[in-house]
Amino acid sequence: KLAHFPTVKELAGFDFEAQPSIDPKQIRDLAASRWIANGENVLLLGPPGVGKTHLSIALGREAILAGYTVQFTTATTLVAGLAKAHGERRLDEKLLALAKPKLLIIDELGYLPLEPDAAHLFFQLVSRRYETGAMLITSNRSVAEWGTVFADPVVATAILDRLLHHSHVLTIRGDSYRLRAKRKSGLIK
Ligand code: ADP
Ligand code: MG
Known part of the structure; x- marks a missing residue:
């Protein structure tokens, strides 16, 4: 039950040599899942x-x-x-459900900027899970840009304050792996 992964991906299939900005030891450490037991957070930041x-x-x-x-x-x-739950006056119920999984993975934060109302709802979720449930968030935006992502620097600061308190921030650099094969075959530069 739960999970809802979009595809199947394993650590064994990750080519660390192709990605020198990641420390394989740090990933192996995170794979031991102690951070989840401790209710800590992981931020994976980097370009597409x-x-x-x-x-x-x-x-x-x-x-x-x-x-x-x-x-x-x-x-x-x-x-x-x-937002839907809020509109239907069952936000508490929704937040309670989202607080249940020991790890909540939120992919692609920052691709679309959030409306102020949405940013505030996101803040409520982060507050609810703070120090009790682990979160893994991926974003194409650096933490410094989150004020823009959340449309409100005050809300962004409050969110980051909680997220970063017990956290592991990994900033990944480099070119898209998707384009690597094409680049190798000379299809693109
Ligand atoms: P992002 O979420 O950062 O945009 P993805 O995780 O979706 O990137 O990676 C894009 C594609 O490239 C996926 O199919 C992924 O499995 C693959 N990929 C990316 N980096 C690596 C890597 N270092 N080793 C193996 N496959 C990779
Ligand atoms: Mg992605």
Whole structure:
């Protein structure tokens, strides 16, 4: 039950040599899932195609193997669900449900800027899970840009304050892995 991974990805299938900005030891450490037991957070930041979703699914899979409940969602789906619940006066129920999985993975935060109302709903979720449930968030935006993502620097600061308190921030650099094969074959530069 739960999870909802969009595809199957494993750590074994991740090519660390292709991604020198990631420390394999740090990923292996996170794969042991202690951070989940401790209710800590992981932020995977970086441009498109560098393996953020791959690693988030792979770490989620390790968490399940370690016996934790995991829910995978995208920021867009999550915020739409919160807004809908809010409109139907069952936000508390929704927040309670989202607080249940031991690990909540939120993929692709920042691709679309959030409306102020949505940012505030996101803040409520982060507050609810703070120090009790682990979160893994992927974003194409650096933490410094989250004020723009949340349309409100005050809300962004409050969210980051809680998220970063007990956290592991991994910033991935480099070119898209998706374009690598094409580049190698000379299809693109
Ligand atoms: P992001 O979420 O950062 O945009 P993805 O995780 O979706 O990137 O990666 C894009 C594609 O490239 C996926 O199919 C993923 O499995 C693959 N990929 C990315 N980085 C690596 C890597 N270092 N080793 C193996 N596959 C990779
Ligand atoms: Mg992705």
